[in-house]
Amino acid sequence: MNIDPNTVAKVVAILHEEIVPAQxxxxxxxxxxxxxxxxxxxxxxxxxxxxxxxxxxxxxxxxxxxxxxxxxxxxxxxxxxxxxxxxxxxxxxxxxxxxxxxxxxxxxxxxxxxxxxxxxxxxxxxxxxxxxxxxxxxxxxxxxxxxxxxxxxxxxxxxxxxxxxxxxxxHTPEEDRSVLSVRLIYDLAKSIDLELIRPLFQQVIVLNCAIAEEGLQNAYGVNIGSSILKNIEQGIYGDDLRNRSASYAAAGSDARMSGCPLPVMTTSGSGNQGMTASLPVIKFARLKGYAEDDLIRALFLSHLCTVHIKTQVGRLSAYCGAMCAAAGVSGAISFLMGANYDITAHAIVNTLGNISGIVCDGAKPSCAMKIATGIYAAFDSAILASLHKDLHGGDGIVGSDVEATIRNIGELASKGMEQTDEVILKIMTSESGHGVFRPPVN
Incomplete structure (x- = not known):
């Protein structure tokens, strides 16, 4: 496939604008x-x-x-x-x-x-x-x-x-996000010169995996990630790709939301989105034995799909941004499994049609639980798409194709959730809260 070099350069610039380290x-x-x-x-x-x-x-x-x-x-x-x-x-x-x-x-x-x-x-x-x-x-x-x-x-x-x-x-601090589409992202994931993106995603892997391991090994928040892992080890949950990936992603958020000083690579201004877009894809690829080159391409797809959806949703809203990243993960999982464009796009649509009602009620330890929920949905959506089981246009907020669905999600988040955002804030600020320090978790 022949993609204009100027377009490739714009997309790489978008990646470097949106994926940055933060503590x-x-x-x-x-x-x-x-x-x-x-x-x-x-x-x-x-x-x-x-x-x-x-x-x-x-x-x-x-x-x-x-x-x-x-x-x-x-x-x-x-x-x-x-x-x-x-x-x-x-x-x-x-x-x-x-x-x-x-x-x-x-x-x-x-x-x-x-x-x-x-x-x-x-x-x-x-x-x-x-x-x-x-x-x-x-x-x-x-x-x-x-x-x-x-x-x-x-x-x-x-x-x-x-x-x-x-x-x-x-949307356009330097590069115009309107160049992005799921079709372009998929085609570039297949064809882009890896040396243009390898250093960035190697940094994503190193930093985000470090905080996930920290979250699994130590007490942070309510330990969603390590709790899933513990239940796997006890035989309550199955020892499978889905549970392992959800555990890994949630563990990173456990640590980050509870004050861990380790930096992460953010996506669209959010560490939770950056970890959601990367950690389950990394865990899935490693457990399945995919080569690093394949992983880098999948991370490219996951992160850019997240950016594309978030461009419609807005930087901050009542719509949980981790669900945008979960949709990117579903596409990346499909991509790693060898899916063509149509199946990959359907996986993204399936995810958005499933979990787009999850609200953002602020950054806090329970974000890890929402991330786990998003990852479970991403796996379900990718598997359903691989079986040609797809949500169809007209099913609720699902549009005629993946781009129409993303536009619908953007309208839901930016216009439909304005009052929701106000009510959430009113509820949060009317609560007594916990002062300057978080209470200890028993």
């Missing part, structure tokens, strides 16, 4: 990044910190442990760590070098500085603005649409950066 859940890290930048612009430690955040940021920061914090959660914690221990030049690795001594300083700072959190009523789903003051100095830093996308920087009332950005901008 910890990306929403707390975005707050830490903005806070670190605000301190840099201010030139000293702030005495007053006012944090403006969108509802989806609140939702994804409320219950997830900030890495390196010793079990602390929350918006103020994230900002304080960025201010006292952050390096804003490191993007999503902004607090990767935090030490115990830094955390002593962070705790003291939280008790000393004046913090205020404001829910910014904005249609922008991913929005963080931090205003800081120290004496007669002031600074303001804003990020929106993308976790690392600085759109406004102000120092002592003087505007240093003011970049106009539209709601669609996250």
């Amino acid at each position: 910890g859940c990306t929403e707390p890290i975005a707050i830490a990044l903005v806070a670190a930048k605000a301190r840099e612009v201010l030139g000293t430690v702030p005495e007053q910190v006012r944090i403006y955040v969108s509802g989806n940021i609140i939702k994804n920061v409320k219950s997830v442990v900030v890495p390196g914090s010793g079990g602390m959660v929350g918006i103020e914690t994230s900002a304080a760590m960025g201010i006292m221990a952050g390096d804003c030049t490191k993007d999503l690795m902004v607090i990767s070098d935090v030490t115990e001594a830094d955390m002593v300083a962070v705790r003291k700072y939280l008790g000393k500085a004046a913090f205020e959190v404001v829910h910014e009523k904005t249609p922008v789903k991913l929005y963080v603005r931090i205003e800081v003051v120290a004496g007669d100095r002031s600074a303001e830093v804003e990020v929106k649409y993308l976790h690392t996308n600085l759109t406004r920087v102000v120092q002592n009332g003087r505007v240093l950066l003011d970049r106009g950005f539209s709601p669609e901008s996250f």
Whole structure:
């Protein structure tokens, strides 16, 4: 097959834009990044910190442990760590070098500085603005649409950066996502020069497998991954590809959502999506004995399908992003099993037609359970497609083909779930919560 070299270059650029390393859940890290930048612009430690955040940021920061914090959660914690221990030049690795001594300083700072959190009523789903003051100095830093996308920087009332950005901008920070289709992704997975993508996906394998192993071996969250594995070993669950793959993917999320400092390779701004798109595919390929070249091609397909679906859904919404990745996994499993394009596309449609009602109620330890659910559905969908058992257009939200189905999912997530998102946030913010520290898991 002959694919235009310019198209190949665009797709590879999209991969490098969307698959990047990050430590910890990306929403707390975005707050830490903005806070670190605000301190840099201010030139000293702030005495007053006012944090403006969108509802989806609140939702994804409320219950997830900030890495390196010793079990602390929350918006103020994230900002304080960025201010006292952050390096804003490191993007999503902004607090990767935090030490115990830094955390002593962070705790003291939280008790000393004046913090205020404001829910910014904005249609922008991913929005963080931090205003800081120290004496007669002031600074303001804003990020929106993308976790690392600085759109406004102000120092002592003087505007240093003011970049106009539209709601669609996250689709095209550099490369136009409209070039993507499942057909193109499948054809490229078959034909792309592996040396263009091998280094990136080798990094995905190394980093994401490391945190999965950590999650299996140690206590994090409610240990969904290791619990599945334990039930396999006890003969309660079958020792099969489906259970092993679900266990592996969930274990990575167990660790990440509970503050493990190990970095992961994210996809579409999410570590959980990055782990979902990669870990079950890696486990499946290794258990079946596929060559690394085949695995790299399957990871290419899984990640790009995730990006393609997420482009329609939006960066943050009430739609669980891990389900987008699960659909990519179903396509990758089919691809590894030698499926043609039609079967691969049907596997993706089967997955989307099954689990598209799963909502995002914030980043937290139970995300691992949703990931396991998504992986089980991905395997079921791939197997059904291999048997030519497919969901058909007109069956609920399933469209006439895979692209129509993806568009329907995007409309469901971006328009149909707006009120759902508001209700979820209202429920979450009306609960008493658990303060600065997560309670211990018994």
